[in-house]
Amino acid sequence: LNRRLAEFGTTIFAEMSALAVRTGSINLGQGFPDTDGPEEIREAAVRALREGRGNQYPPGPGIPELRTAITAHQLRRYGLSYDPDTEVLVTAGATEAIAAALLALLEPGDEVIAFEPYYDSYAACIAMAGGTRVPVTLRAHEGGFRLDLDELRDAVTDRTRLLLINTPHNPTGTVLTREELTAIAELAVERDLLVVTDEVYEHLVFDEAGHLPLATFPGMRERTVSIGSAGKTFSFTGWKVGWVTAAEGLVAAVRSAKQFLTYVASGPFQYAVAEALALPDSYFSAFREDMLAKRDLLAAGLTEAGFQVFRPAGTYFITTDIRPLGESDGFAFCRALPDRAGVVAIPNAVFYDHREAGAPYVRFAFCKQTAVLEEAVRRLKALA
Ligand code: PMP
Ligand code: GLN
Numbered sequence: 001l002n003r004r005l006a007e008f009g010t011t012i013f014a015e016m017s018a019l020a021v022r023t024g025s026i027n028l029g030q031g032f033p034d035t036d037g038p039e040e041i042r043e044a045a046v047r048a049l050r051e052g053r054g055n056q057y058p059p060g061p062g063i064p065e066l067r068t069a070i071t072a073h074q075l076r077r078y079g080l081s082y083d084p085d086t087e088v089l090v091t092a093g094a095t096e097a098i099a100a101a102l103l104a105l106l107e108p109g110d111e112v113i114a115f116e117p118y119y120d121s122y123a124a125c126i127a128m129a130g131g132t133r134v135p136v137t138l139r140a141h142e143g144g145f146r147l148d149l150d151e152l153r154d155a156v157t158d159r160t161r162l163l164l165i166n167t168p169h170n171p172t173g174t175v176l177t178r179e180e181l182t183a184i185a186e187l188a189v190e191r192d193l194l195v196v197t198d199e200v201y202e203h204l205v206f207d208e209a210g211h212l213p214l215a216t217f218p219g220m221r222e223r224t225v226s227i228g229s230a231g232k233t234f235s236f237t238g239w240k241v242g243w244v245t246a247a248e249g250l251v252a253a254v255r256s257a258k259q260f261l262t263y264v265a266s267g268p269f270q271y272a273v274a275e276a277l278a279l280p281d282s283y284f285s286a287f288r289e290d291m292l293a294k295r296d297l298l299a300a301g302l303t304e305a306g307f308q309v310f311r312p313a314g315t316y317f318i319t320t321d322i323r324p325l326g327e328s329d330g331f332a333f334c335r336a337l338p339d340r341a342g343v344v345a346i347p348n349a350v351f352y353d354h355r356e357a358g359a360p361y362v363r364f365a366f367c368k369q370t371a372v373l374e375e376a377v378r379r380l381k382a383l384a
Contacts, residue, residue, distance in 0.1 A: 004127045011120055012350045016334070023338035026368075026376045029346045031170070031316060033367040037235035038276070038283065045239075045272035054267025060259055062090025062243070066270045069277040070228070070243050077202075078213050080221070086248040089255050092265035094200045094229040094242040096258065099125045101196045101225050101244065102162075104257035106131040110161035115147065117351030117358055119170050119198065126164075134160070135353045138172055140361075144310045145172035145319070149183050156187065162194045163187075165214060168201035171348055171363040172319045173312020175205055178212060185217035194250075195220065200229040200242075203284050205314040206292050215245070222247045225254060230273040233287075235367075239269040291316055291366070294373060298366040301377030306384045307362075316367040319348060323360050325383065330362045341379045 013030040020027035036042060048054050054063065061067065067084040074080040082088055091097040098121055106112065108130035114122050116135035126133045136155050138145035165184065167176040176184070188195050195214060202211040215224040225246040231237035244254050295311070298318055302309050308321035327333045330347035337343050345362045352358035366373060 004130070005124065008124050008127070012346055013120075016344050016346055019335075019338055020344040023342070023344075025338040025342045025344045026372060026379070027344045028364040028366070028368065028376055029334075029344040031365045031367060032237045033235040033316075034369055034372060035235065038279070041234060041236070041272050041276045041279075044275045045268050048268035048271035053271050054269070056267070058090075058264050058267045058270055060264060061085075061255060062088065062264075063267075063270045063274070065274040066090055066241075066243075066277075069274040070245065073277045074213075074226075074245055078216055080213065080215055080245070082245045083248070087245060087251050089244040089251050089258060090266075090270060091242045091244060091258060092262045093231055093240040094198060094227050095121055095240075096261055096265075097225075097227045097242045097244045097254070098122065098196070098198060099128070100254045100258040100261055101227070102126055102129040102131065102164075103261075104253040105194055105196070105225075105250075106161060109159065111157060111159045112162045112164050113152070113155050113160060114164040115166065115169065116353060117171055117348050117361075118164070119166060120351060122164055122166075123353075131161070132159070133353070137352075137354060137357055138169070138174060140310065140321070144313070145169075145174045147174075147176070147180055149180065152184070153187060156191050156193070160191065160193060162196060164196050164198070166198040167214070168199075168205055168211070168312075168314025170201065170315050171317050171346065171351060171361075172310065173315045173317055175207065175209075175211070175313040178209065181212055181214055181217055185214065185220050188223060189219040193223070195224045196227065197224055198227045200227065200232040201315040202228060203233050204288060204291055204316060206288070206295065207313050211314075223250075225250050230269075230276060233284075234273065234276045235287075236269070236273075239266055239273070241266045241269050241273045294366040294368070294370065297370065298364060298373050298377065301373070302364065302380065305377065305380040307380075316365055318364050318366060320362050320364065321360050322362055328360050330359055333362060341383050343376050343379055
C-alpha cells in the first residue's frame with residue numbers, strides 16, 4: 001500500500017458490520033436501512049432488467065431519463081436550474097462523486113478544508129488526489145455540534161483550493177443554518193474557492209427550515225459541485241446511484257475523472273431511480289416523518305440509558321457522549337459493546353484528525369425498524 005493510503009486501513013463501516021454479524025448484535029453502526037425503498041421502484045428496476053434496458057454500458061454521463069429527472073428534482077425542490085445534457089453527471093453512488101470531484105479539481109499540494117468529524121471517504125480521497133486536508137472542528141454545545149465561523153475563516157490560506165461541505169452532516173446530524181451557509185458562501189466568493197457539497201441527506205431534515213442547498217446562495221452556482229444519492233433518498237444503498245450537479249465546466253472536469261474510475265455503473269437501476277425522483281412529495285414527506293419518529297424513539301431511549309444525546313436536526317444518525325456512563329474512550333466502548341449489550345455503534349473518533357477531540361463520542365444509526373430500535377434500547381438500558 002502506498003504512503004498516501006497507508007494510514008487508512010479498513011473502513012470502520014466494514015469492520016463494525018463484520019463485528020455485528022460475528023457477534024449476532026443489532027447493527028446500529030453502518031448507516032443502511034433495514035427496509036428497502038418503495039416496492040414500485042424495485043419493480044421498475046426489475047422491469048428495466050427484463051426489458052433489456054441498461055444491461056449493457058449506459059451512456060457515460062448517465063441515461064438521459066435520469067439526468068432529466070435529476071434536473072427536474074433540483075428545479076422543483078430548490079428552484080435550481082441545470083441543463084441535463086451538460087450540467088449533470090450520474091455516478092456510482094455519492095462515494096464516486098466525491099472521489100471524482102476531488103481527483104478532478106485538486107492539484108497536488110492543494111489544501112481542502114473539511115469539517116471534522118468528516119465522513120471517512122473524504123480524508124482518503126483528498127489523500128488519493130495528493131491534496132492536504134485541513135480540518136475545522138465542529139464543537140459540541142448543549143444543542144449540538146456547531147461550526148466556528150472564525151475558525152473556518154482562519155483555516156483559509158493561499159493554498160486553499162476547495163471547501164468540502166456536508167449538510168445535513170454525518171455523523172453529528174448538524175444542519176447548517178442560513179446564516180452559516182451565507183458566511184460560507186461569502187468566504188468562498190471572497191477567496192475564490194471551489195466548493196464540493198455533499199448533500200446526500202437532503203431529504204432528512206427535521207426542522208422547519210428544511211434543506212438549503214449551498215448552490216442557491218449568491219455567487220455559488222458557478223463554483224459549487226453538489227452531490228446527491230439515491231441510496232440515501234430512496235433506501236437502496238446497494239444500487240450505488242449518485243449524482244453531481246454543477247456548472248458545465250465543473251461537470252466536465254468531474255466527468256473526466258469519473259470515466260476512468262468506473263466509466264459507468266448501475267444500468268437498470270438508473271431507470272428505476274429516474275422514476276423514484278418523480279415520486280410525489282408525499283413519498284418524501286412520509287420518509288422524513290418515519291425517520292423523525294425513529295429519531296425521537298432512539299433519542300429518548302439513549303437518554304434513558306444514560307447517554308448524553310445530541311438531537312440531530314438531520315440525517316439518520318445520533319451522536320452521543322458516553323462520559324455520563326463513566327466512559328471516555330469511544331473506541332474501547334464500541335469494541336466492548338457487542339459483548340456487553342449485543343449492539344454495534346461507531347466511534348466518532350475515526351472521523352477526526354484530532355482523535356482526542358472525538359474520543360468520547362459514539363454514533364448510532366436509527367434507519368431501522370421500530371422493533372429493532374426498541375430492542376436495542378432495552379439492551380442499552382441494561383448497561384447502566
Ligand atoms: N456522503 C455521506 C455523508 C454519507 O453518509 C454517505 C453514505 N454513508 C455517502 C456520502 C456515500 O453515499 P453512497 O452510498 O451513495 O455512495
Ligand atoms: N454512509 C454510511 C455511514 O456513514 C456507510 C457507507 C459505507 O459503508 N461506506 O454509515
